Amino acid sequence: MSTRDELSDVGSDALSEDGLDEIELVDEKPLSWFDVSAIGTGEMLFTAGWAWIVFIASSFGIFWSILGFIGGVIVIHTAWWLYREMITAVPEPGSLQSYAREAGVFPLGTSYFVLYAPVYGAFMWLELLIAEQLFALLFPDVPEAVWPYVVLVPVLVLNLMGHQITGKVQSVLVLITLVADVVLAICVIALIANADAWALNWPSPTPITFLGFFTIVGLWLGIMAGIMEVQQVLVDEWRDFRKSRDIGLLSAAWQLWIRQIPLALGVLGSFPIATLLVMPVPTIGVVEEKFGHNPLFFLALFAMLIATYTTLSVYFMGMGKILALYSQQGALPRIIGRYSRRSVPWVAILILAVFALIGAYIGDFTFVSHVLSTWSTTLYFFVALFYLLMKRRKDLDRPLVAKLGTPLAVFLLVVTALIGIAIAAADWAAVATWAALVVVVVLYDMFVVPRTKRGALYRQQLLRQRTSAARL
DSSP states (O other): OOHHHHHHHHHHHHHHHTTGGGOOOOOOOOBOHHHHHHHHHHHTOOTHHHHHHHHHHHHHHHHHHHHHHHHHHHHHHHHHHHHHHHHHHSOSTTTHHHHHHHHTOHHHHHHHHHTHHHHHHHHHHHHHHHHHHHHHHHOTTSOGGGHHHHHHHHHHHHHHTOHHHHHHHHHHHHHHHHHHHHHHHHHHHHHTOOHHHHHHHSSOSSOOOHHHHHHHHHHHHTTTTTTTTHHHHTGGGBSOHHHIIIIIHHHHHHHHHHHHHHHHHHHHTTSOHHHHHTOSSHHHHHHHHHHSSSHHHHHHHHHHHHHHHHHHHHHHHHHHHHHHHHHHTTSSOGGGGOOOTTSOOHHHHHHHHHHHHGGGGOOOHHHHHHHHHHHHHHHHHHHHHHHHHHHTOSOOSSOOOOTTHHHHHHHHHHHHHHHHHHHHHHOHHHHHHHHHHHHHHHHIIIIIGGGSHHHHHHHHHHTSOOOOOTTO
8 A cells, every 4th residue: 555545544544543533424405616605705704894985085085095005906906816816726625725835834824724714713803893883773772782793693503514505604694785786876876975075185294205005005905805815715515616716706805895885975075084983883884874764764774784604604615615625624623524414514613602702891993903914915925925936837737828927926926025115114013913924923933733643644644745727
């Protein structure tokens, strides 16, 4: 028997010990390209994003906020072009971890892969803060401590039913929010927005420097990054690989922007920035300020609550699988990698639910937003780096051949490096916090995991070079 066969046999035994052989097949439809798109849109459809946009405009004005948004759009499209090539060469749920393995920097990719979970958990912290205030508008006499559980428990139950079921529900909910937000945008622009507020909020309150522009782009990336990442973790559940890769991934971003930008511009043109800043959810606040609790107010409230639920749902769906995968690699306790009979990493999901509840007690919006912007910027820096390192590989049966791939990767490296420098100049503590997290995970994966029995076994299997994309 060969060494590889022996490793496979041992690996099979390890999987059996984890209880993975108890999974029963569930007769559910795989994810269509629209499901893939909806999962990405739902991931960044978080209601706190509106307060984030107002925060950007309060510092830089509408004009420079629009330019920063365009810069973010360019970064996202460049990253998609590189992603589609890498996932074609390595079509497996490992996502960044798999690309980094092929690039020869496995621990670095692992750090960003694993840190998806706390990163999106931090987004959920912001989301739960907003959700509390949304429910308080409807039921002011109910204690606020109840609302995080009202938000989390239904989503938790839905995700324990299976990823495919969750994905289908997600598609419906995202479609509802898109329609509701388009209607809301038309009403806000037609009935509330006015030329005086628009003119007042248009210029930047402070001069914009060279690095200042890249700070704006970085802040926008904080609510754009993630739009294409979670779906790649679920690649083994895609029904049509090519449509999901070429249409599903990128259309997630366009769904988000169609929902986000017209309504954001209407909100920013409704009241002075100082007034908008004190509104927990500006999309609801401008309607309430103008009309009180009329039907348009309840439409806005309904749309924002659904957005909160969709964001939490994708958090459980994607991040649960990431924690389970890392557990199966021997890096986390065995129990975290256990799956239910419906192919759901139920222990990991429960851990994520507890982590998300911390959001009820976190209130430093500015610091969290800067940390998340640092994550998103460095994420795309390393996506470009992984691409260039994979491009050097001459032994792949399916090499990277994307047109203009190399110059686009270099462009992305330069732009994201400038954004990182700009954010560091604005908030060095946030950048240092994120850098420390990455270093800790990299060192743990390099020096601790390989010295454990299960970790050594998985590393032997995982780090073997994969030279075929035959499953395509």
